Amino acid sequence: MFNWDDVRFFLAVGREGTLAAAGTSLGLDATTVGRRIGNLERELGARLFDRTARGFVLTAAGGRLLPRAEGIEGEAMAVDLDLSGEDQKLE
Numbered sequence: 001m002f003n004w005d006d007v008r009f010f011l012a013v014g015r016e017g018t019l020a021a022a023g024t025s026l027g028l029d030a031t032t033v034g035r036r037i038g039n040l041e042r043e044l045g046a047r048l049f050d051r052t053a054r055g056f057v058l059t060a061a062g063g064r065l066l067p068r069a070e071g072i073e074g075e076a077m078a079v080d081l082d083l084s085g086e087d088q089k090l091e
Helices: 006-016 019-026 030-044 060-083
Strands: 049-052 055-058
Touching (some): 006 055, 006 060, 019 030
């Protein structure tokens, strides 16, 4: 089973196109982002990006993961919106 938290790194690189830009959007350094992408690829046993001189480009496997990763992100955001502060709400 892959680390779900690595999905947000995948999405950031997929959206930004480079490790540096993804790191900036996540508030982390590019090395950390690259390490997390490498971890996800090893755990899944699939290369998700082609590394090019211009940046990272989704492979076929990465393209298949993208809509699922966006779904995971959407569900995580929905949980946060639905339950955030539940125990602090006034009754």
